Amino acid sequence: MTGTSAHTIGTSRFPAVILAGGRSSRMGANKALVPFGRQPLLDHIIDRLRLQVSAIVINAVPGWAEDRGFPVVPDSLPDQPGPLAGVLAGLRHARSAYPDVTHLLSVPADSPFFPADLAARLSQVLDDTDTIAIAASDGREHPVFGLWPVSIADDLAAWLAQEENRRVRSFLARHRLREVLFPLIDTPHGPLDPFFNINTPDDLSRARLFLETLEE
Numbered sequence: 001m002t003g004t005s006a007h008t009i010g011t012s013r014f015p016a017v018i019l020a021g022g023r024s025s026r027m028g029a030n031k032a033l034v035p036f037g038r039q040p041l042l043d044h045i046i047d048r049l050r051l052q053v054s055a056i057v058i059n060a061v062p063g064w065a066e067d068r069g070f071p072v073v074p075d076s077l078p079d080q081p082g083p084l085a086g087v088l089a090g091l092r093h094a095r096s097a098y099p100d101v102t103h104l105l106s107v108p109a110d111s112p113f114f115p116a117d118l119a120a121r122l123s124q125v126l127d128d129t130d131t132i133a134i135a136a137s138d139g140r141e142h143p144v145f146g147l148w149p150v151s152i153a154d155d156l157a158a159w160l161a162q163e164e165n166r167r168v169r170s171f172l173a174r175h176r177l178r179e180v181l182f183p184l185i186d187t188p189h190g191p192l193d194p195f196f197n198i199n200t201p202d203d204l205s206r207a208r209l210f211l212e213t214l215e216e
């Protein structure tokens with residue numbers, strides 16, 4: 001049951017974690033806070049996500065994302081070891097806050113065009129409560145967009161505790177995995193990958209152009 005939390009926001013079965021715990025080193029400033037359309041990028045992501053999940057938690061370094069009304073969970077591991085640390089923080093939060101939930105959706109804070117049916121389509125391929133489902137497009141996997149079983153939290157913690165374990169693909173190989181292919185979006189500027197992610201100031205300019213055409 002997901003309907004009892006103060007942070008419950010939708011009718012979906014799954015809560016979500018927004019991964020915003022990275023360094024934004026290529027952007028040179030916290031990329032979740034760059035202006036995007038009428039609001040900071042993070043708020044654009046929240047608006048897109050809230051329609052398809054039961055609750056939202058933000059994974060971030062403490063001190064900047066607390067004012068949005070959602071729980072903020074920092075990494076439990078030091079030195080920003082990568083997105084899986086954020087998935088782990090989200091899974092631990094989900095396990096205690098939503099004990100009946102089987103999976104947690106993850107989305108990064110830097111990909112503003114992800115599909116409106118992301119959670120729905122990923123959930124269609126879950127064949128048991130231990131399966132991980134990740135998104136793919138245009139011949140590439142996007143494991144930061146995934147439905148993660150709450151049951152793998154302890155294995156993920158033990159795996160991340162070894163410093164040589166950082167590659168997402170190596171972790172995925174330990175588990176039952178399904179992939180869902182999403183189509184490109186047609187725009188007047190040409191096809192747009194729904195998982196386009198903003199790493200550099202140039203990426204941000206391109207994303208703003210796409211946003212304008214999609215809003216017209």
Ligand SMILES: Nc1nc2c(ncn2[C@@H]2O[C@H](COP(=O)(O)OP(=O)(O)OP(=O)(O)O)[C@@H](O)[C@H]2O)c(=O)[nH]1
Pocket residue numbers: 019020021022023024025026027059060075079080081082083084085086087107108109110144197198199
């Ligand atoms: N919790 C957590 N999230 C991370 C970490 N590193 C990256 N992420 C998140 O994973 C997603 C993809 O990472 P990147 O695109 O490389 O973002 P980034 O690491 O902030 O940016 P760069 O420093 O330019 O690589 C983003 O949503 C990041 O916020 C980390 O160490 N911890």
Ligand SMILES: [Mg+2]
Pocket residue numbers: 022023
């Ligand atoms: Mg990075």
